[in-house]
Amino acid sequence: MSIRTGVCVGGTKRRRVxxxxxxxxxxxxxxxxxxxxxxxxxxxSGAQTSTEALLQKLQAMEQRIKSLEGQLKKQQPAEPVPxxxxxxxxxxxxxxxxxxxxxxxxxxxxxxxxxxxxxxxxSPKAPADPGxxxxxxxxGLLDSPVEGLAFGAYxxxxxxxxxxxxxxxxxxxxxxxxxxxxxxxxAITPNIIFNAEIELEHGGIAFDADDKRHGSAEIExxxxxxxxxxxxxxxxxxxxxxxxxxxxQRHEPTQFYSVNRPEIYNGLIPSTFMVPSSSIYGRLMxxxxxxxxxxxxxxxxxxxxxxxxxxxxxLLLPGGYAPGITGLSALHDSRPVVGDFRQLxxxxxxxxxxxxxxxxxxxxxxxxxxxxxxxxxxxxxFGDFGNTLGRASLGIFDAEFRYRVPDTGxxxxxxxxxxxxxxxxxxxxxxxxxxxxxxxxxxxxxSGEIAYHFPLGTILNSEWEAVxxxxxxxxxxxxSGFAGTDANTPTGAGQLQFHTLGIxxxxxxxxxxxxxxxxxxNRDPAGAQSDSFLGGLGFFF
Amino acid sequence: MxxxxxxxxxxxxxxxxxxPAGAVQYLSIAQAQKQAFPSATSFAAIDGRAWKAQAGSxxxxxxxxxxxxxxxxxxxxxxxxxxxxxxxRVEILQYRESYxxxxxxxxxxxxxxxxxxxxxxxxxxxxRNISGATLSSNHVTEGVKRVLAAYGSRAR
Numbered sequence: 001m002s003i004r005t006g007v008c009v010g011g012t013k014r015r016r017v018x019x020x021x022x023x024x025x026x027x028x029x030x031x032x033x034x035x036x037x038x039x040x041x042x043x044x045s046g047a048q049t050s051t052e053a054l055l056q057k058l059q060a061m062e063q064r065i066k067s068l069e070g071q072l073k074k075q076q077p078a079e080p081v082p083x084x085x086x087x088x089x090x091x092x093x094x095x096x097x098x099x100x101x102x103x104x105x106x107x108x109x110x111x112x113x114x115x116x117x118x119x120x121x122x123s124p125k126a127p128a129d130p131g132x133x134x135x136x137x138x139x140g141l142l143d144s145p146v147e148g149l150a151f152g153a154y155x156x157x158x159x160x161x162x163x164x165x166x167x168x169x170x171x172x173x174x175x176x177x178x179x180x181x182x183x184x185x186x187a188i189t190p191n192i193i194f195n196a197e198i199e200l201e202h203g204g205i206a207f208d209a210d211d212k213r214h215g216s217a218e219i220e221x222x223x224x225x226x227x228x229x230x231x232x233x234x235x236x237x238x239x240x241x242x243x244x245x246x247x248x249q250r251h252e253p254t255q256f257y258s259v260n261r262p263e264i265y266n267g268l269i270p271s272t273f274m275v276p277s278s279s280i281y282g283r284l285m286x287x288x289x290x291x292x293x294x295x296x297x298x299x300x301x302x303x304x305x306x307x308x309x310x311x312x313x314x315l316l317l318p319g320g321y322a323p324g325i326t327g328l329s330a331l332h333d334s335r336p337v338v339g340d341f342r343q344l345x346x347x348x349x350x351x352x353x354x355x356x357x358x359x360x361x362x363x364x365x366x367x368x369x370x371x372x373x374x375x376x377x378x379x380x381x382f383g384d385f386g387n388t389l390g391r392a393s394l395g396i397f398d399a400e401f402r403y404r405v406p407d408t409g410x411x412x413x414x415x416x417x418x419x420x421x422x423x424x425x426x427x428x429x430x431x432x433x434x435x436x437x438x439x440x441x442x443x444x445x446x447s448g449e450i451a452y453h454f455p456l457g458t459i460l461n462s463e464w465e466a467v468x469x470x471x472x473x474x475x476x477x478x479x480s481g482f483a484g485t486d487a488n489t490p491t492g493a494g495q496l497q498f499h500t501l502g503i504x505x506x507x508x509x510x511x512x513x514x515x516x517x518x519x520x521x522n523r524d525p526a527g528a529q530s531d532s533f534l535g536g537l538g539f540f541f
Numbered sequence: 542m543x544x545x546x547x548x549x550x551x552x553x554x555x556x557x558x559x560x561p562a563g564a565v566q567y568l569s570i571a572q573a574q575k576q577a578f579p580s581a582t583s584f585a586a587i588d589g590r591a592w593k594a595q596a597g598s599x600x601x602x603x604x605x606x607x608x609x610x611x612x613x614x615x616x617x618x619x620x621x622x623x624x625x626x627x628x629x630r631v632e633i634l635q636y637r638e639s640y641x642x643x644x645x646x647x648x649x650x651x652x653x654x655x656x657x658x659x660x661x662x663x664x665x666x667x668x669r670n671i672s673g674a675t676l677s678s679n680h681v682t683e684g685v686k687r688v689l690a691a692y693g694s695r696a697r
Contacts, residue, residue: 235639249640289642359648365673404665
């Protein structure tokens with residue numbers, strides 16, 4: 001592939017110049033240093049002067065040894081060390097002994113996991129800059145090998161019975177180690193922060209038949225934030241989530257109560273909706289924050305890499321490819337490729353989100369967000385009648401709120417999402433000779449959820465909480481406005497209703513056990529045949 | 542690809558020009574002390590992280606600086622206690638992470654005012670959870686509880 005090769009060659013050339021410069025600079029520095037040392041040795045003329053110089057050197061060495069000894073002592077954990085000076089006060093959280101005094105306290109993320117010492121004894125040597133060196137152990141097992149590198153994790157396990165529409169709606173039992181995500185964070189400086197999400201899905205991947213794994217390993221997020229001011233921060237180009245909806249950006253299983261993510265995020269918003277992107281974000285005032293993002297556009301292409309040409313277009317032969325956007329699964333298969341310069345168009349998309357938490361309504365949080373791509377049609381896109389497919393724009397709008405009524409256990413959530421298709425006649429789904437998956441001018445969904453938080457008291461040294469909930473979701477993925485070369489005979493499978501009822505039990509805010517029953521209804525004469533009764537376990541720490 | 546460069550270059554320029562000397566720091570310790578105890582004439586160090594605020598010889602309260610981990614990185618915060626051991630003010634001095642910065646907001650921090658070492662100080666009980674910043678709000682709440690346990694009786 002010529003483009004990729006070109007990029008690589010260019011990169012190599014540039015890389016060769018820089019090491020040469022650095023090498024030259026270091027040689028100069030080193031030779032300066034040698035010259036200086038030579039002058040020092042030759043300048044004293046008489047024997048007296050050289051003896052004095054020697055004595056001075058000996059004294060300096062003695063001092064150096066003493067200071068090194070001191071440092072060594074400080075590093076030994078058993079040695080008590082004077083408390084940090086008032087001049088540099090932000091050098092560590094309260095010592096373990098003091099922390100132990102806090103009644104019933106379980107500080108999961110306090111700074112040091114060292115064994116508690118007697119109260120009043122000073123803490124061990126504290127890091128110079130607390131923000132740079134959180135000694136958070138890796139998953140609670142080992143101290144971080146790199147100072148400043150911290151690991152979080154979240155994950156979900158799901159199991160239970162479900163109706164399989166591909167098996168005629170028969171009930172089947174199953175299990176899914178859906179995802180395990182590692183979250184490395186590293187403060188390069190207090191203002192330059194590296195973040196990533198490394199995700200293993202469905203048990204991971206394997207090439208051996210006896211391993212029986214059919215999942216994925218992926219980089220879901222990878223970016224560096226330049227924190228400039230409260231109102232203005234820059235997220236350098238990397239892989240990031242599109243700022244649309246609440247659950248897309250905060251999709252950890254402790255953020256929602258059903259075993260699976262809310263239905264809107266399974267198509268209309270193709271979560272986890274991650275894209276090559278760069279953004280700015282900040283907090284405009286108390287209760288009002290924003291993010292604006294530019295990203296690689298989603299693509300109306302739902303096939304694998306075998307149907308992408310080396311020219312980064314759609315392969316004409318063997319003929320036919322899956323649409324990325326359909327009236328049955330919405331945008332589920334439309335996320336852009338995040339690697340190897342294999343994107344199918346030059347188009348950039350734009351997204352923005354405004355988050356608000358009005359001070360006059362405590363417990364209320366909401367957001368409005370939007371996404372727009374001027375063109376989602378991939379290079380060389382065609383219909384099955386040989387017609388080429390022209391440009392087609394796509395927009396997404398989302399508005400949602402979450403309201404925890406103060407001083408009660410009551411919580412309400414609501415969301416509305418709509419997708420706008422600029423030119424249905426250019427969508428692959430309307431030109432793929434499948435008359436049932438067509439799309440119209442829009443798709444939309446609305447959902448309402450009610451939940452109640454019941455404290456369960458202290459069990460196993462932790463305060464438990466139970467949250468029964470009910471959520472209703474209506475989705476219409478096949479509205480009017482169809483255009484294209486296909487026959488148009490939708491079965492009614494694009495009009496869906498979801499009744500989701502369940503309970504989430506939180507042994508701690510970091511862990512949740514879930515049970516969810518879901519009834520799915522659509523207008524297809526055969527029915528949706530995808531009801532489920534699932535259990536789940538999720539964690540985030 | 543050129544649109545990438547065209548559109549991100551201004552941000553890159555701003556980022557490199559506004560090249561931060563320190564972290565995004567909201568208040569220095571001295572500023573936070575002054576805000577918490579405007580009438581204080583001196584702050585006498587109790588230990589490495591706590592000061593006794595005084596106006597002449599009269600003790601006004603205690604000012605404590607501490608930190609907790611938010612999601613991954615430290616949040617520096619300050620707690621001012623009055624002579625009754627009640628929280629007078631909580632301020633976030635430094636917040637480093639990409640998400641969860643809502644704990645800085647006054648409407649949330651003002652909930653701590655008046656709390657004592659006898660208060661529950663539990664998120665979703667006497668302190669509101671912040672939707673989307675669950676870890677940060679829990680950890681700051683735990684931190685204030687810790688400060689009260691350690692210094693609640695020192696201000697009298």
